[in-house]
Amino acid sequence: MESALTLLCDVLARAPASLEETCDELLSALLPSRPADDVALLVAQTGALDADHVATWDLLSDPAVVSAARLHASDQLTAWGLEELAFTTELVVSELVTNAIRYGKGPIQLRMILQSALTCEVSDASSTAPHLRRARVFDEGGRGLLLVAQLTERWGTRHNREGKVIWAEQQIPASHDEASSVLV
Numbered sequence: 001m002e003s004a005l006t007l008l009c010d011v012l013a014r015a016p017a018s019l020e021e022t023c024d025e026l027l028s029a030l031l032p033s034r035p036a037d038d039v040a041l042l043v044a045q046t047g048a049l050d051a052d053h054v055a056t057w058d059l060l061s062d063p064a065v066v067s068a069a070r071l072h073a074s075d076q077l078t079a080w081g082l083e084e085l086a087f088t089t090e091l092v093v094s095e096l097v098t099n100a101i102r103y104g105k106g107p108i109q110l111r112m113i114l115q116s117a118l119t120c121e122v123s124d125a126s127s128t129a130p131h132l133r134r135a136r137v138f139d140e141g142g143r144g145l146l147l148v149a150q151l152t153e154r155w156g157t158r159h160n161r162e163g164k165v166i167w168a169e170q171q172i173p174a175s176h177d178e179a180s181s182v183l184v
Contacts, residue, residue, distance in 0.1 A: 008026065008030065010029075019044075026043070053113065053115060054113050054114075057109065057111075058107060061100075062101065063098070063102075066097050066098055072110065073120070089112075089120060091151060092148050095144035095145070096144075097110060100124040103128065104124030105125045111123070117172055118169070120167065122167075123160075123163060124163050127164055151168075152168040155168040
């Protein structure tokens, strides 16, 4: 088993750029003769984002920080040239941060990621996942995640060792995509 792991590491250390070629080399190195049973091999290539595509803020578990979180988001959108997303993003950030303060527990963190979409993430130390509610006409609360779901392309929850992350993804306007491709 250890020799196979060493062989695997050796092949990956000198792997070609193409994932298909990497798979071919791994299969021929690890299985020189045709196996009697089916074999599945998954090879993935990952990439890291530039630091200027991610913005992170640690927030106190205090309702007074919600306005500061909106301001951070707005300033970051301006830095990225995405001012037209400000209204929706500020609303999403406000709802997610408010929910983390009200129903989660500290520490709370806001993170914005600019990639093929704009992702806003709010993490807290509680493992309790949120759920959509349909608020009645006279209810004063219960509409936050419904608004987030309506205003964004996708949203969801992922759990980690420290708690959970609630994320929401917005489309990048076509005008920004075109400007970005010219700069690259």
